[in-house]
Amino acid sequence: MSGIFGVLGSSNCVQELFYGVDYHSHLGTQYGGLAVWGDNGIPKIKIHGISNSQFKSKFQEDYHDLEGNMGIGAISSAHPQPLSFLSRAGPFCLCIDGQISNKDDIVKEVLERGGSFSEPEDGTINDAEIIAKLISSKRTYVEGIENAFERVEGSVSLLLLCREGIYAARDPRGRNPLSIGKSEGSWVAATETSSFCNLGFSPYKDISPGEIMLLGVDGPKEVKGGCGCGRICTFLWIYTGFPPSDFEGVNTEIVRERCGSYLAKRDDIVPDIVSGVPDSGVGHAIGYAMESGRPYRRPLVKYTPGYGRSYTPPDQSTRDRVAQMKLIPNRAVIQGNSIVVCEDSIVRGTQLKNFAIKKLWDCGAKEIHVRVACPPLLFPCVYNISTRTRSELAARKAMMALWGKDMEDVSSFLDHNSPEFKDMVEWIRVDQGITSLQYQTLEDMISAIGIPQERLCTYCWTGKE
Ligand code: SF4
Structure with missing residues (x-):
C-alpha cells in the first residue's frame, strides 16, 4: 500500500x-x-x-x-x-x-x-x-x-x-x-x-x-x-481511506456512517454503549449509534502520537507490538456494560481478539457484540500490497476447522442465510470469545457506498475480478 x-x-x-x-x-x-x-x-x-x-x-x-x-x-x-x-x-x-x-x-x-x-x-x-x-x-x-x-x-x-x-x-x-x-x-x-x-x-x-x-x-x-x-477498491471506504477523503466523489466518513446504520438496522440487541475499534471502526460505530439511538462511547482510545496502522508493517511481530500498545482501555467506560464494538473488517482475527476484545473483558465488560462493516474476507488482495495470505484469513481458518478443506466456491459463504455461512460465523465468534458476531451483507456494503457494483472491486469477498 x-x-x-x-x-x-x-x-x-x-x-x-x-x-x-x-x-x-x-x-x-x-x-x-x-x-x-x-x-x-x-x-x-x-x-x-x-x-x-x-x-x-x-x-x-x-x-x-x-x-x-x-x-x-x-x-x-x-x-x-x-x-x-x-x-x-x-x-x-x-x-x-x-x-x-x-x-x-x-x-x-x-x-x-x-x-x-x-x-x-x-x-x-x-x-x-x-x-x-x-x-x-x-x-x-x-x-x-x-x-x-x-x-x-x-x-x-x-x-x-x-x-x-x-x-x-x-x-x-x-x-x-x-x-x-x-x-x-x-x-x-x-x-x-x-x-x-x-x-x-x-x-x-x-x-x-x-x-x-x-x-x-x-x-x-x-x-x-x-x-x-x-473498478475502484471498495476497501478504501471500509478501512484504508482517511475519513475526510472522497473517492469517486463519495465521502469516506459518510460511507462508514451508512455502514454502521445498516448494521444497526439488521440488529436486534440493545447495548448499553456503542463503540468502534480506532481508527476506521469509529465512523462505522457513529453510524450504528445514530441509527440505534444508543450512546456512542470510547472504551478503547488510541494513543495517537507515533502509532500508525497495525495492518501495514510487514512483519507479524511488529504488527502485534503496535496493536498491543496503541489501544488503551478505559475501565470507567467498560465496567459492567454490554458493548457493541464496530470493526471495519476481520482479517486474521488475532489482533481483534488479543488487543481489543481481551482488554474489554479484562476491564469488566458484561457483553461484547462485534459488528463488522464488510462481509467475511475470503481472498487476499491482488491489486495492492497485501500482508495477508489466503490461509491466514479468519474465514478460511473456519473452513479448514469445520470442513477440513479450503473451499473454491464461496457463494454460500456470502449468503447470510446459508447454513455454511452461519457455521463459519459461529466458529469465528467462538474463536474470538465474544457474545455475538454479525457481518455486513455484500448488498448493504455496496449500497452504503452508492456506486454501481460493476464499478467497485469486491475481489476480497467474491474472488471475482
Ligand atoms: S481485492 Fe479489490 S477490494 Fe480488496 S483490497 Fe484489493 S483492490 Fe481493494
Missing part, C-alpha cells in the same frame, strides 16, 4: 509537497520520499526509511534543501520511491501506488532484452523501477505509460515528474484512486483528497481508470481519456 502526492505551482512548492506527502502517512510504514524538479532542470530526491519514526521527523530538516516549483512524493509500505531515471523521452522521476502481479514475467522479459535493474535491497526488485523500464522503452512518456499499463497485471496509479510537468495516470483496472486539486495557479494530484483542504486546494476532478493527465504551468490537460471501465 502506498500514498502518492504531487504538486505544481508558480513558486517554490516544497512546503506543500512536504505536508501533502505527510498527509498520506497512514498508507505506509516503510519509506517516505520527495522529488523536486530544480530550476536547473536536475531533479533532487530525498528518501528515508520511516519504519521507526514518522515521515515529518525524518524529513523536517532536509526538506529545506529542496527547491523548485514542482515535485512528487510517496509514502510506501514496500519500496523506496520516488526514483529518478534517464530515458530517450528525457529525464523523469516516478512514484507509484499499486501492485504488479506479473512482475517476474516483466523482469525476465527486460533482462532477456539486455536491460538491467538496480541490485535489489531486500531481494525484491523495486516496483517503481519495473514500471520505469516499461515507460523508458517507448519514445514518449505517454506511450511509455500506456505500455506500462498494457503490460502490468494488477493495478497501478502513478505520478511522473518531468520537464513538462507532472503526468498523473491511473491504469484501466483503476483499483487505486488519484484525484486532482486546484488553487490559485497551483495544482495537486493525490491518492487522498483529505490532503487538499489544509493546503488551500479544492477538489478539481478524479482521474478516471485509463486516463492520463498532464499537470503543467497552464493547468491540467487530458492527454488520454478514461476507458469507461475499471
